[in-house]
Amino acid sequence: MKIFSAQQIYQADKSTIQREQITSDVLMERAATQLFEWLHSRLRGTQVNVQLFCGIGNNGGDGMVLARKLHEHDYSIKVHVVNYSERRSEDFLLNLERLKDMKVWPDFINKESDLPQISPNDIVVDAIFGIGLNRAPDDWVGNLIRHINNSRAFTLSVDVPSGLPVDRNPWNSEYVIRASYVLSFQLPKLVFFLPETGIYVNQWEIVDIGLDPDCIAKTDADFELMGRPEVLPMYRPRLKFSHKGTYGHSVIIGGSYGKIGAVQLATNACLSVGSGLVTAFVPKCGYDSLQSAVPEVMVLTGSREKSISEIEIPFEPSVVGIGMGIGLDDDTVSAFGSFLKKSNSPMVIDADGLNILSQNPEMLKDVPRLSVLTPHPKELQRLIGEWASDFDKLEKTKAFASKYDLVVVVKGAHTITIYNGKGYVNTTGNPGMATAGSGDVLTGMITGLLAQGYLSVEAAIFGVYLHGLAGDLGASSMGYEALKASILVKHIGNAYSELFRQPEMEQKDNAH
Ligand SMILES: NC(=O)C1=CN([C@@H]2O[C@H](COP(=O)(O)OP(=O)(O)OC[C@H]3O[C@@H](n4cnc5c(N)ncnc54)[C@H](O)[C@@H]3O)[C@@H](O)[C@H]2O)[C@@H](O)CC1
Numbered sequence: 001m002k003i004f005s006a007q008q009i010y011q012a013d014k015s016t017i018q019r020e021q022i023t024s025d026v027l028m029e030r031a032a033t034q035l036f037e038w039l040h041s042r043l044r045g046t047q048v049n050v051q052l053f054c055g056i057g058n059n060g061g062d063g064m065v066l067a068r069k070l071h072e073h074d075y076s077i078k079v080h081v082v083n084y085s086e087r088r089s090e091d092f093l094l095n096l097e098r099l100k101d102m103k104v105w106p107d108f109i110n111k112e113s114d115l116p117q118i119s120p121n122d123i124v125v126d127a128i129f130g131i132g133l134n135r136a137p138d139d140w141v142g143n144l145i146r147h148i149n150n151s152r153a154f155t156l157s158v159d160v161p162s163g164l165p166v167d168r169n170p171w172n173s174e175y176v177i178r179a180s181y182v183l184s185f186q187l188p189k190l191v192f193f194l195p196e197t198g199i200y201v202n203q204w205e206i207v208d209i210g211l212d213p214d215c216i217a218k219t220d221a222d223f224e225l226m227g228r229p230e231v232l233p234m235y236r237p238r239l240k241f242s243h244k245g246t247y248g249h250s251v252i253i254g255g256s257y258g259k260i261g262a263v264q265l266a267t268n269a270c271l272s273v274g275s276g277l278v279t280a281f282v283p284k285c286g287y288d289s290l291q292s293a294v295p296e297v298m299v300l301t302g303s304r305e306k307s308i309s310e311i312e313i314p315f316e317p318s319v320v321g322i323g324m325g326i327g328l329d330d331d332t333v334s335a336f337g338s339f340l341k342k343s344n345s346p347m348v349i350d351a352d353g354l355n356i357l358s359q360n361p362e363m364l365k366d367v368p369r370l371s372v373l374t375p376h377p378k379e380l381q382r383l384i385g386e387w388a389s390d391f392d393k394l395e396k397t398k399a400f401a402s403k404y405d406l407v408v409v410v411k412g413a414h415t416i417t418i419y420n421g422k423g424y425v426n427t428t429g430n431p432g433m434a435t436a437g438s439g440d441v442l443t444g445m446i447t448g449l450l451a452q453g454y455l456s457v458e459a460a461i462f463g464v465y466l467h468g469l470a471g472d473l474g475a476s477s478m479g480y481e482a483l484k485a486s487i488l489v490k491h492i493g494n495a496y497s498e499l500f501r502q503p504e505m506e507q508k509d510n511a512h
């Protein structure tokens, strides 16, 4: 699903109105009717107090329509107009009149007003600001927002949490609604997925308001949300008349004394994701443990006992995954540097491999183009430097990835794969995966997918999705805390099945 900027949403809005030859208030009615249906299907007439806080723009207009519909269905409502400007939108005014026609009289909150009482049992509808927010809310509006947050009432935000701009960090973190639930129109907003701004969104859902599909299809989005429908078409089925050679020979290079487990996890994951053959290249100390822990893996060793000081692979690997547990010894660094110089095909670089690159940026030009880098936040910072915000981080990563023609996997709660100026936001995974070795598993998976012929960007996107899905399946049986990297590997097979099982479950759900 595409993620649009505010300007692109306004454009889709305009194009829908033109194409369907409707007026903008018809679109507002349609949008707010969806909000009503959502709430009504959950409340089913329950007598709970619904307090609606509506701004004076179109987000407030949505709130006005919702208020009218709730009133028509005998809900107990209280409507507040947050009167932050004299520049009221036409559709807001129209729907204010329609509400008054039904003898519902909103109170107007302004600078001097007392803050209304909100009980924790009330439902708050937050329709103060939408995607039109372009500056910090005034202090009195900010105080009202803080008051709503402190009320602990269930807060349903219309389109976006009020006070949260869609293209930058908030001016004041206190002046943003902490939404229990966000009903977002048509397309998700990037801010929902970034660590600094995602905290304002507990849960979100898309409401389809029928925006012009052609306009959406032909608009290039900088970001895309990668759910099952986006990821599934990337899957490459196994062929009946195939053999292990069809699915590539991966080489995992890494490990040092005390860190052989990283290679064990990566090789295991690489096999489980479907690589035909997997060879590990480790220092001598890794030989015995790897041979006994992963019988399917072939093991090559360097000449040293505890660290890698040269990298010699006596065959042409389909793909190399390198860096996990490799350490930063001088000899390892120069072995890594010379290995990069003689490599031409895309590789996957992780952990200390990335740290070597950030300490020796002149090596970056030798990284084969279309390689996949998988940094966690600290490693990313070492590679691209400090950033001012998550937005800045993404822009800098895009520039870095384009400069060297690489795929960069920005790991996090919503991992974002960056390639060719675009960001692909992952939807699977959970906090249980923030655990030792989780990244080694991901590196092994992406390597194994590349070995099977997936393109670099697809291997990264598909691998990240499947890795998260394996984590979700693991967590569903054992919870977050006990989830560990080896369990992720065990669930890779289930994750593949889940990818295909999902539609049946959806059909069944719909049938009820
Ligand atoms: N684009 C769409 O597809 C649709 C949009 N709709 C709604 O329209 C919303 C956008 O409406 P608007 O563009 O009217 O904008 P908002 O309702 O978000 O904001 C209202 C106006 O307040 C002003 N403003 C911005 N920041 C301010 C601040 N800090 N203090 C005081 N005033 C400030 C701006 O001039 C802005 O236009 C969406 O979020 C959505 O809720 C829906 O009605 C349905 C269709």
Ligand SMILES: [K+]
Pocket (backbone or CB within 6 Å): 059, 126, 127, 128, 129, 130, 157, 158, 159, 160, 161, 162
């Ligand atoms: K809102």
